[in-house]
Amino acid sequence: MMAKKSSNPIDKHVGNRVRMRRIMLEMSQTDLADELDLSFQQVQKHEKGTNRMGASRLQQISHILQVPVPFFFDGTPHVADAHTSRNPPPSPDCVYRELHPY
Numbered sequence: 001m002m003a004k005k006s007s008n009p010i011d012k013h014v015g016n017r018v019r020m021r022r023i024m025l026e027m028s029q030t031d032l033a034d035e036l037d038l039s040f041q042q043v044q045k046h047e048k049g050t051n052r053m054g055a056s057r058l059q060q061i062s063h064i065l066q067v068p069v070p071f072f073f074d075g076t077p078h079v080a081d082a083h084t085s086r087n088p089p090p091s092p093d094c095v096y097r098e099l100h101p102y
Helices: 009-024 029-036 040-048 055-064 069-073 082-086 092-099
Strands: none
Touching: 009 040, 009 069, 029 040, 029 055, 055 069
């Protein structure tokens, strides 16, 4: 039996911000789903962070909810990405030497 995969904290945060803004506009999940040509269950999963939203979907939602895309990321929790924790960014000195070898 496979373990249930938990949602990424950033996906949850973005979904919560979508839900918050939708409620502020007194819009139902069904209303938003109709605008997006989705089922209300899919909207529900986006809001819970169960289903990730692609960039184009997030842009579409921002237009419908009348907020800029960065609104959904306000207050995003800082979560160490697995890739960056294994490969830290190069130091500024290293970058400078790479760009200016002589």
